[in-house]
Amino acid sequence: MSEKELQITPEQKRFLSEGIDFYKLTMGQVALEQFTDTEVTFTFKNRDAEYPISEYVSAEALKSRLDKIRDQGFTPEEIAYFAGIEAQDSNKRFDEPYLNFLSNIKLPEVSIKQNAKTSELEIQTTGDWAAVSLWETVIMSEANEEYYQQKLCADGIDINSVLENGDQLLSQKIEILKKRPDIKFADFGTRRRFSADWQDHVVGRLASELPDNFIGTSNPWLAYKYEVNPIGTYAHEMPMVYAALSDKDGNKPIDGHSAMMNDWFDRYGKDLSIALTDTFTSDLFFAEFTPEQANSWNGVRHDSGDALEFGQRVIDYYKSLNIDPLSKTLIFSDGLDLDKIIELADKFNHQINVVFGWGTTLTNDLGIRPNNIVMKATKANQVNTVKLSDSTGKHTGPDEKITYYIDDKDQRIANRLNLQKAI
Numbered sequence: 001m002s003e004k005e006l007q008i009t010p011e012q013k014r015f016l017s018e019g020i021d022f023y024k025l026t027m028g029q030v031a032l033e034q035f036t037d038t039e040v041t042f043t044f045k046n047r048d049a050e051y052p053i054s055e056y057v058s059a060e061a062l063k064s065r066l067d068k069i070r071d072q073g074f075t076p077e078e079i080a081y082f083a084g085i086e087a088q089d090s091n092k093r094f095d096e097p098y099l100n101f102l103s104n105i106k107l108p109e110v111s112i113k114q115n116a117k118t119s120e121l122e123i124q125t126t127g128d129w130a131a132v133s134l135w136e137t138v139i140m141s142e143a144n145e146e147y148y149q150q151k152l153c154a155d156g157i158d159i160n161s162v163l164e165n166g167d168q169l170l171s172q173k174i175e176i177l178k179k180r181p182d183i184k185f186a187d188f189g190t191r192r193r194f195s196a197d198w199q200d201h202v203v204g205r206l207a208s209e210l211p212d213n214f215i216g217t218s219n220p221w222l223a224y225k226y227e228v229n230p231i232g233t234y235a236h237e238m239p240m241v242y243a244a245l246s247d248k249d250g251n252k253p254i255d256g257h258s259a260m261m262n263d264w265f266d267r268y269g270k271d272l273s274i275a276l277t278d279t280f281t282s283d284l285f286f287a288e289f290t291p292e293q294a295n296s297w298n299g300v301r302h303d304s305g306d307a308l309e310f311g312q313r314v315i316d317y318y319k320s321l322n323i324d325p326l327s328k329t330l331i332f333s334d335g336l337d338l339d340k341i342i343e344l345a346d347k348f349n350h351q352i353n354v355v356f357g358w359g360t361t362l363t364n365d366l367g368i369r370p371n372n373i374v375m376k377a378t379k380a381n382q383v384n385t386v387k388l389s390d391s392t393g394k395h396t397g398p399d400e401k402i403t404y405y406i407d408d409k410d411q412r413i414a415n416r417l418n419l420q421k422a423i
Helices: 022-034 059-072 076-084 096-103 135-155 159-178 197-207 222-225 237-248 256-274 282-288 291-296 307-320 336-347 401-422
Strands: 041-046 108-113 123-130 183-188 214-217 274-276 299-302 329-332 353-358 372-378
Touching: 022 096, 022 222, 022 237, 022 256, 041 135, 041 307, 059 108, 059 123, 059 135, 076 096, 076 222, 123 135, 135 372, 159 197, 159 353, 183 197, 197 214, 214 222, 237 256, 237 372, 256 282, 256 291, 282 307, 282 401, 299 307, 299 401, 307 329, 307 336, 329 336
Parallel strands: 183 214, 183 353, 274 299, 299 329, 329 353
Antiparallel strands: 041 123, 041 372, 108 123
């Protein structure tokens, strides 16, 4: 492994699809078709305030990286790949109007400032939903890469030693997984990766060395390059924006969650029917996930809260409806490492179809502390969004809005329980 093979510089050409998750495209198609006049704001946040990104990332350097990607947009090669992706019924995943939109896209400007009090970077971008959404994972991954590149330089650390250590750790994971062909996982690590080239290296090895375990990647460019499945359905962003728009219209915000679920299934059917459960808590989700939806949707995804408790809850829920859990899929994607993956596989593999969406500890495990950064949709048509989550520390939004959503959520759960008692 050489420095030339793995190290990149800000001047090197970067494809836009190297920095996005596949679900940005599936969500973007719905946004373009149904919400052409919806303006969404995305805001960057560093959850570890004691480790400011700005210590190694300047606003100017990050802006330079992003401007190069913005100026280039999607290339004809990328569009041709998207056009060739098929759904399970052999129809094209993306329709011509959306492909034309991507071909001519001009991403919105990104504002990057340094907070005078905290010195941390304030990063925000606003634009039409279908376009601005693409910035989220690009900004996160480019900020991360600039951070590590400058940190290693400032600390006098040889990049080759870091990469060699990362490769040894990756080899250890691969050797363990070779003995566990029952464990199926996808790469979900684009947003917090060490670098684009490192993720490329990781996915290349996984595709070559773990054909029985590795089912694909959320990174469209790497799915194309290594001829593996592009993986993804929708993110918290989708129900969050729907809820804010419902709030904007004077309705209860969480009305937007059920509307989003219906729109999603109408658009993609069973093909992409993995339901994300924790946007407004899994208590709310299971209260409103109807028996008809439980039968028709392929499964659910866990992304916060206790994974073991959640897994058992899902299995019990399906059994209560006389649905065989082994006919359904449960995706775990919250803060996984290999030990946690093995624990969950041992617990649930014989009870339900388990898949893992493996992120940061897959693409950023090189012996250096990973950053805990996020970028969320914070406004839709000037209305603040909210995410409640199953982990209180992951709630997002203004305090008064969070309280309003919690009250709405609690009332909906109570109404559902009263209805069940009446039946």
